[in-house]
Amino acid sequence: MVPLSYYMILSAVVFVTGLVGVLIRRNIIILLLSIELMLNATNINFVAFSYYLHDTAGQVFVFFALTVAAAEVAVGLAILIALYRGNPTVNVEEFNLLKG
Amino acid sequence: MEIFAFFFLATVIALSAILVVAFRNPVYSVISLLVMFFHVAALFVSLHAEFLAAVQIIVYAGAILVLYLFVVMLLNLKHDDSYQRQVWIGVGLGGVALAEIIYLVVTAGSASPRSLSGDKMMACAAAAASAMPQGNTEMVGRLLYTKYLFPFEVASLILLVAMIGAILLAKKEIRGE
Numbered sequence A: 001m002v003p004l005s006y007y008m009i010l011s012a013v014v015f016v017t018g019l020v021g022v023l024i025r026r027n028i029i030i031l032l033l034s035i036e037l038m039l040n041a042t043n044i045n046f047v048a049f050s051y052y053l054h055d056t057a058g059q060v061f062v063f064f065a066l067t068v069a070a071a072e073v074a075v076g077l078a079i080l081i082a083l084y085r086g087n088p089t090v091n092v093e094e095f096n097l098l099k100g
Numbered sequence B: 001m002e003i004f005a006f007f008f009l010a011t012v013i014a015l016s017a018i019l020v021v022a023f024r025n026p027v028y029s030v031i032s033l034l035v036m037f038f039h040v041a042a043l044f045v046s047l048h049a050e051f052l053a054a055v056q057i058i059v060y061a062g063a064i065l066v067l068y069l070f071v072v073m074l075l076n077l078k079h080d081d082s083y084q085r086q087v088w089i090g091v092g093l094g095g096v097a098l099a100e101i102i103y104l105v106v107t108a109g110s111a112s113p114r115s116l117s118g119d120k121m122m123a124c125a126a127a128a129a130s131a132m133p134q135g136n137t138e139m140v141g142r143l144l145y146t147k148y149l150f151p152f153e154v155a156s157l158i159l160l161v162a163m164i165g166a167i168l169l170a171k172k173e174i175r176g177e
Helices: A004-024 A028-052 A057-086 B002-022 B026-046 B050-075 B089-111 B119-130 B136-145 B149-170
Strands: none
Touching: A004 A028, A004 B002, A004 B119, A028 A057, A028 B002, A028 B026, A028 B050, A057 B050, A057 B136, A057 B149, B002 B026, B050 B136, B089 B149, B136 B149
């Protein structure tokens, strides 16, 4: 039997990896992939708690998190393509349209 | 046996997560994320969440990552954008955050009397595994269509809004408007 804290530490490792990815990368696609990593880390936590607390509600929450992730990817990549059309780069430092 | 499976899956998940961030070529990053999603699905199976494991593979590996690969190849990124200047600050902050989380998890497991770990929880999980009268999919579906019916409808609305938003954002501007 694997203790629950192992799952929480695994989830923390994956979440922090995604966080560091958002902080250190310039490529906007890798930034979106890092957000996926963070969402998946929370999913691992939800499923582990759902198993250990004998409550299926955690799995339903993962279902909703998945819906939101799919919506986020669709809108995020559409924004990326719209931006790329005006300024052909994926470097986040060159997107400063709203800078005063 | 179970713990060896967990350690294998956890190692692969952690390594492929780090590789997603570390690879310079976005295609390699996406493939690495694919490996991670498959191993997370295996972890879900080991936690008796078979329905979510299937959904993870179908939705994440089948739909979301294909969309990412499509965009990466559509944009044809030849020059690789390197890392930000503050790589070591970011890694250091991440290390500090990880140390804090692990400290909190470990101390909460040992100190608090109402903690979630311990023998009681093991017994609870064992009872749950043995006394499962219906399959995992039936349980999730029943809960989704009774107690969480309203959030389910809201989720469908979110998907509709995302679909309209994606079409509106990605289409070319119509001339003469």
